[in-house]
Amino acid sequence: MYTEKVMDHFTNPRNVGEIADANGIGEVGNAKCGDIMRIYLKVDDKDIIQDVKFKTFGCGAAIATSSMVTEMVKGKSLTEALEISNQAVAEALGGLPPVKMHCSNLAADALHEAIKDYMEKKGK
Amino acid sequence: MYTEKVMDHFTNPRNVGEIADANGIGEVGNAKCGDIMRIYLKVDDKDIIQDVKFKTFGCGAAIATSSMVTEMVKGKSLTEALEISNQAVAEALGGLPPVKMHCSNLAADALHEAIKDYMEKKGK
Amino acid sequence: MKRIYFDHSATTPVDREAAALALEYMTDKFGNASSIHSFGRESRKAVDAAREQVAALLGATPNEIFFTSGGTEGDNLAIKGVAFANRKKGNHIITSAIEHHAILHTCEYLEKQGYEVTYLPVDEYGMVRIEDLKKAITDKTILISIMFANNEVGTLQPVKEIGRIAREKGIYFHTDAVQAAGNYPIDVNELNIDLLTLSGHKFHAPKGIGALYIRRGVKVDEIQHGGGHERNMRAGTENVPGIAGLGKAAEIAKRDMEKKTARLRSMRDRIIREITEKIPHIKLNGHPTERMPGNVNFSFLYVEGESLLLNLDLKGIAASSGSACTSGSLDPSHVLLAMGMTHEVAHGSLRVTLGRDNTDEDVDYFLEVLPEIISRLRAMSPLFGAGGTARAGNPCSECQAHSH
Amino acid sequence: MKRIYFDHSATTPVDREAAALALEYMTDKFGNASSIHSFGRESRKAVDAAREQVAALLGATPNEIFFTSGGTEGDNLAIKGVAFANRKKGNHIITSAIEHHAILHTCEYLEKQGYEVTYLPVDEYGMVRIEDLKKAITDKTILISIMFANNEVGTLQPVKEIGRIAREKGIYFHTDAVQAAGNYPIDVNELNIDLLTLSGHKFHAPKGIGALYIRRGVKVDEIQHGGGHERNMRAGTENVPGIAGLGKAAEIAKRDMEKKTARLRSMRDRIIREITEKIPHIKLNGHPTERMPGNVNFSFLYVEGESLLLNLDLKGIAASSGSACTSGSLDPSHVLLAMGMTHEVAHGSLRVTLGRDNTDEDVDYFLEVLPEIISRLRAMSPLFGAGGTARAGNPCSECQAHSH
Numbered sequence A, B: 001m002y003t004e005k006v007m008d009h010f011t012n013p014r015n016v017g018e019i020a021d022a023n024g025i026g027e028v029g030n031a032k033c034g035d036i037m038r039i040y041l042k043v044d045d046k047d048i049i050q051d052v053k054f055k056t057f058g059c060g061a062a063i064a065t066s067s068m069v070t071e072m073v074k075g076k077s078l079t080e081a082l083e084i085s086n087q088a089v090a091e092a093l094g095g096l097p098p099v100k101m102h103c104s105n106l107a108a109d110a111l112h113e114a115i116k117d118y119m120e121k122k123g124k
Numbered sequence C, D: 001m002k003r004i005y006f007d008h009s010a011t012t013p014v015d016r017e018a019a020a021l022a023l024e025y026m027t028d029k030f031g032n033a034s035s036i037h038s039f040g041r042e043s044r045k046a047v048d049a050a051r052e053q054v055a056a057l058l059g060a061t062p063n064e065i066f067f068t069s070g071g072t073e074g075d076n077l078a079i080k081g082v083a084f085a086n087r088k089k090g091n092h093i094i095t096s097a098i099e100h101h102a103i104l105h106t107c108e109y110l111e112k113q114g115y116e117v118t119y120l121p122v123d124e125y126g127m128v129r130i131e132d133l134k135k136a137i138t139d140k141t142i143l144i145s146i147m148f149a150n151n152e153v154g155t156l157q158p159v160k161e162i163g164r165i166a167r168e169k170g171i172y173f174h175t176d177a178v179q180a181a182g183n184y185p186i187d188v189n190e191l192n193i194d195l196l197t198l199s200g201h202k203f204h205a206p207k208g209i210g211a212l213y214i215r216r217g218v219k220v221d222e223i224q225h226g227g228g229h230e231r232n233m234r235a236g237t238e239n240v241p242g243i244a245g246l247g248k249a250a251e252i253a254k255r256d257m258e259k260k261t262a263r264l265r266s267m268r269d270r271i272i273r274e275i276t277e278k279i280p281h282i283k284l285n286g287h288p289t290e291r292m293p294g295n296v297n298f299s300f301l302y303v304e305g306e307s308l309l310l311n312l313d314l315k316g317i318a319a320s321s322g323s324a325c326t327s328g329s330l331d332p333s334h335v336l337l338a339m340g341m342t343h344e345v346a347h348g349s350l351r352v353t354l355g356r357d358n359t360d361e362d363v364d365y366f367l368e369v370l371p372e373i374i375s376r377l378r379a380m381s382p383l384f385g386a387g388g389t390a391r392a393g394n395p396c397s398e399c400q401a402h403s404h
């Protein structure tokens, strides 16, 4: 049911973990639904994402999309990062089973929450 | 579904045919139901069945019971013949499938009709 | 003794390839198609592949195919499913008097639920008249269900014309194609069919598996409730071995359709011709030309069907009859009666249905033994020759009271 | 890679002997059991023999056994069949909240038809309380349907006691024994069972075949209409290969019952013991002792079930979970929720169901890889350790709107 790319990211997820001195953290989902994604950002003065890590509770799609989104944004500017949609993440993975598209495909949302958190903290 | 004895009588029916100078003929059933049996009797002065033949249109059970009943009554007195029931014919064949018991098991009835015909003709 | 199987409308042997596939999905690849692990995924793959194969046989798309446990379930689902889902639109169903019991008894059930059913009569060849159909349609009609080919006499119905009329009137058209599917070319789009029932065991797939074609957009209620399988149309763990076997049989049927129908047609025509030449007092049942390629059906007057079948069976030949005696019921075939036949003639019917493994030698042998059996039975029959029906004394009327 | 199958509650491989028999009745002995010729008679014989074998498994008589297309159909027939046939007596049905969807969705359907259904709650171990049952009975109650063993947590219900109460009150008692039949000893007379559903594919018979036991005298309406097969209880050409396979599997199940249950129980207890020792933050789901011999079900806190399954699958181990993600629905198992579990804990459940081909080496390997997978997933989980749930921003509530 999952593409090879999804299985690759699920099996060897990139950027798992926390960033101790993260300056943006975002979380979406809840345990009731079975998916929680938390994204940690380390953004520099030029609004470039220097580091990004995630922690996810959820199904294969949830883990793979989390991993994928971290790969997609590392080194990107916040403006670029804000343009990444859940859809784009799914596409980068070669697609997701239809049933997973809505429920577990929230990694971009988590990213955007983390950016919002960063902006709020910076008082922007 | 049929016993070996039924199949034997069906395959090699005894006493098939007509008796040109029969003095008793009985018929039961009708073509609508799918079973017609006609029994021809040659009864002597001492009311002994000297000869018996049958013609039957019907299923395996109808043919086998016709054949069996003719075997059972040949040489018997009419009194003895009148005691033979459809049930007895079926038993002599080692039984019939339940579905056949009522519809195709009419040979004794045909025999009794033939005896009645003989008696009527003789004015008894 | 060599056995010859001439009863392909009753059921068919499973194709070796299809059986091997079924076996594989029973033993090595046995996963539940709903499971997400590797065992489950390989079963799901087989189900998906079979859905495509069955769709291809009918010119449909895979998501219009729903697997069932066989023809009877397919017919029940089509009729009840459409009736229940479209109750607000109307409560009138049109079918024919010669449908299979899976249709007729389902319709009778619906009549008890407040539906109205018109049972169209047929002509002497077993064909529905388009005029009758047109007259039967009301503004309450929600479904027309007419079989593709009759199982007893093989008559092909004017399906395309029926489909056209149904489409015009905005009424769903279902066809019970249990006899035709896999044995006769069908294209659901060309024929304007909205729902179509097929059953695997009639074309060399296993027993216990079938499919219902439901045109995209047609509203059908599920009738078996449970785990939401078959996109909520038919609950129950998928019968993967059966489905895989059905797919393979569909593929083979499509591939060999032209060759097979041509061969059966020529054997059929030879049998009809030679019986007509060799045996007097007979009647060909069904349509002379618009009939299934493998179907031969004759009535042999003065002879009863079951004893004819048993005699053939003793010679190693398996066939069937519309006689009451062979069905365990009191009345002979409702199909033959609807065609205007008398009980007497109906009781003497013999159906021979040919299949792909039958040979010309089988036909030779059959044509050799049949006349002799008919003669023997007629010689034994009180209806034949001189006699006619003699005196009465008819306890048979009692019979009518028994129900089996 | 060696594959280990630990999902026997989902389905089982067909026993080699049963599969060989099914194959034989697909290819060589393929007759329709209703045909009167030799092909038909050999099929009828197989059906009769299988009916005896299935009856023997349950301590029933052959004429109380009706073949169906599987567990779902059996459940539908039992519930609807009793409801429709006994409508005049009453309209109230009692069942439980942890039944299979084949029961629950059928009951919901009946509610729409004017029936009233009581869904009994269960205790934390997934067991129905006799007191609740007694209180639920009214003078309109016509049927009590409580499953024999739960498919997810394996809990055995107090079937004998329920049967006793039902008998006392003159109410029919049906049990969905799809998990238990063939895998646990059952005697319908000792347990006062009036109707019992079983499904072949749960005990090494083919998919697509099952049976409903109906005690002699119990009134049940047919729900699939057609040719009057199965003594008018279930129309449709008999699935002879499936039936023959079911009979053989029933025979083997009866023969090996004691040995098999003892072996599975000991493997099960070892797994429960070692997981409890090796892995922290876990919860055993289901009853500690009154559970199916082959059922292990744990919740691993902070871990989601699908990703756990996929990780096991990557190691060659096939198991299942009550997580929503594995069923294509939004909610996790209704069984786990009915037992009072939170969604969080339910999402992290893992079900291992053992079968006769599993070995101690399989268990060794599983116990070796599981702790490592759990650790890895927990390390990745935002719920585990320090964090806890941080700030919100929860688009998940939207999800509830989607239906799959």
Ligand SMILES: Cc1ncc(COP(=O)(O)O)c(C=O)c1O
Binding pocket: C009, C069, C070, C071, C072, C073, C075, C100, C102, C147, C149, C150, C151, C176, C177, C178, C179, C199, C200, C201, C210, D235, D236, D237
């Ligand atoms: C025309 C027709 N419809 C329906 C059926 C029922 O199909 P099944 O035997 O697969 O239940 C049959 C055959 O028995 C049939 O010939």
Ligand SMILES: Cc1ncc(COP(=O)(O)O)c(C=O)c1O
Binding pocket: C235, C236, C237, D009, D069, D070, D071, D072, D073, D075, D100, D102, D147, D149, D150, D151, D176, D177, D178, D179, D199, D200, D201, D210
């Ligand atoms: C308890 C229970 N009831 C009913 C069913 C449905 O049976 P089937 O899959 O044979 O339709 C299942 C299994 O899927 C089950 O576990």
